[in-house]
Amino acid sequence: MDPASVGIAFIIALSIACLIPAVLATYLWIKTTEGETRG
């Protein structure tokens, strides 16, 4: 792989990794009912 492609691959990998918690949280947020609250 040429150097610039490695650079772009890293940036894409970083973006995907950052979207994992975001998308997971969005999915679970929609799935979770308001349910229990504290206090």
Next chain:
Amino acid sequence: MVELSRETISAIIISSTLAAYVFVGLIASRRVKSGEDFLIAGGRLGYIPLFGTYLATYISALSMLGWPADIYTFGISATWIGIFWALGAALTVVVARRFWYYRLITPPDFMTARYGSKLLEFLVGVTSFIALVFGIVTQYVAMGIVWSIALGRSYIEGILITTAMMAIIISAGGLVSVAWSDVLKAVVFLVGVVGSGVWIFANVANPIDSMMKLATTNPGFFDPFRVYSPIGVIMLFFMWTLGVATHAQYLQRITAGKSLKVTIFQYTAWYFVAVLYVWVVLLAIVAKVLFPSGVPMGWSRDYILPALFYYYAPPAIYALFLAGIVAAAISTADSVIQLSTAIFIKNIVEIARGKPFSSRARLHIGRILSFALTFLVGVAAIARPAAITYVAGYAWGLLAVGYFAPVFFGLYWRRASKAAAIISVVIGWTFFIVAQALALAGRWTIAISPAALGSMAATISYIVIAFAAKPTPPPVELSPR
């Protein structure tokens, strides 16, 4: 029209953001009526403050200064670390789904709530307190340095002013004030860093063109394993993914949410972190093209991005960027001081005296202690004795080892046991402390970082002991559902 100097514009922008944080913190503090409000916001934080405080606490001077400096210095392979941070956050989401139900006041409370072990609660409490307090000095130092380079004024003045404003916010309203003022800080650093980055990309250097240029002039920059060997990359998982997943700051923010739904929502902050991280990597690449031979003006490498803005951006953009950096540093520092105070009261003093304080006493002690602690760390950041750097070297490892195995397995594994929790944490700390002492003495030659080693030792020993020991059932109402 009078032409304002770079320093004057920076002073106006940074000072007005600081004043705004104090104002919001004081307004929010009117909601604080009890010790539990002070320590954990009564466990009633809603969508806005919880999202804001998670984002603001997550982004620190480390990710805004130290990380781009690593990319600038060592090349694109330093990006690995950001990928493993993000995976750690994904694990936090998984942890949050069950951890929230424990409804704790501080993270070390989990050791008694899940395993019935006051001993482990106390041990994790003491190490967390030491690690958090010593680890946070670097954020203070960053605030002082940004102050001095931005305004051309003294480092000590910068520390004193930021310390004073943090002391007011934390002692006025504990986690409630910290969380609400964090919302504003998150807005400031998002606007500051992303906005000023857009200006650089549009007016100074296109990031993609910069990357293409760098690929021909400095192909070594793009070596994917230049900093970390393939084994080193795997070790990042143990050090950073497991360390981030159950870091005490994030565990505290799980319990602070008023409902599970609100708690889960805070991690959608990662849509913003994604943009911020990509921006930081691109800015580091642009900086490498513009300053190929080193950071100008003799600044240390951590200040490569401030130097980029100093040279290439007009005063207002430069000030905006620095206000963002100050916001990132302060939001992490005040959260840590607040959490350290809560742990000191709940998991150290209350255990040592054998009974809890009244809610009212917790509030008063919390106010006095957080005020004193904020200034004590400020004094340490001014004096910078060698011992601080030495102990801070242990901070991340102690926290990473103390929480992951007991919390994660305690939440998700039926074989989880008190024996496994206590022994694994002690084994992990021992491996880490011995390796780190050797590393600091320059005698650690193995290519595995001490924190990764400790974290791995704790995780493996937990699994081994859990198979041998009798499981400790979770509290009845919290049995896995």
